[in-house]
Amino acid sequence: MTKPIIVIPARKASTRLRDKIIAKIGNKPMIHHVIDRARSSSISDIIVACDDLEYKEIIENYGAVAVMTDPALSSGSDRAFAAVELYDQANKFDTIVCMQGDVPFINPTSIDKAISLMSKGEFDITTIAAKMPDDVDITSDAVVKIALDENTSRAYYFSRSPIPYGDADKWYHIGVYVYNRNALARYVELPQSKLEISERLEQLRAIEAGMKIGVATVDDIPISVDVPQDLEKAIDFYNKIYKEKA
Secondary structure, eight states: OOOEEEEEOOOOSSSSSSGGOOOOTTTTEEHHHHOOOOOOOSSOOOEEESHHHHHHHHHTTTEEEEEOOTTTOOOHHHHHHHHHHOOOOTTTOOOOEEEEEOTTOOOOHHHHHHHHHHHTTSEEEEEEEOOTTTTTTTTTTSOOEEEEEEETEEEEEEEEOOSSSSTTTOOEEEEEEEEHHHHHHHHHHSSOOOOHHHHHHHHHHHEEEETOOOEOOOOOOOOOOOHHHHHHHHHHIIIIIIIIGG
16 A cells, blocks of 8 residues: 655756746745645645745745755755655655646646556556647657557656657656655666766656656646746636636
8 A cells, every 4th residue: 555745846946937936826826836736636745845945934834844955956856855755754655746846737636647557566656648739849859758658558768859750649748756765765876877868857767777667648738837938828827717716
């Protein structure tokens, strides 16, 4: 029986949109929307891994748990592991859900699907993907694609280039990861791999080390806020869909 915890990495020094985690969407900062989505999943234990005291105060004022981590940590997975090691020294949790802090409207059922796939015990890591929509530029290096065996739910490769070649289904990767805790402990000790550095995709480190990544498929692709235009899109989406419910 797995015992999961959601960890939301909230890094201050994002390069393309500084302080995006606390950018306002509607009447509250983006991190509060992300916390809301986490609270709407099946997981009751949630922490936010942050590296800034202002962020910590904003998170705690919303009734969430903030854990301070080293700003020098290189990835969200590193921050998630460090936060859990500090928060859960008794090893109560054996499954770590790394939920990005810049997807304010992710469907909570997508998170639950990745957790359900992990609970089968066949994978070291699970994540989520949706079929590539027609209106997405598949050649964009901002869109991460997966070479996926649909019969086994196993990912064989992730790339910023269009894969697989030809008429096979193209899968859009959504950056939520569910780790077996022991697998994550192993992962953060691995050196960066050549393919990881080449593609700028940390999950390739796991694949090159022989770790198995499973993919739960979903229908919804959430807005991911990476650049100012994405933030404008998120605000527009909130105004159209969520404002009346707030």
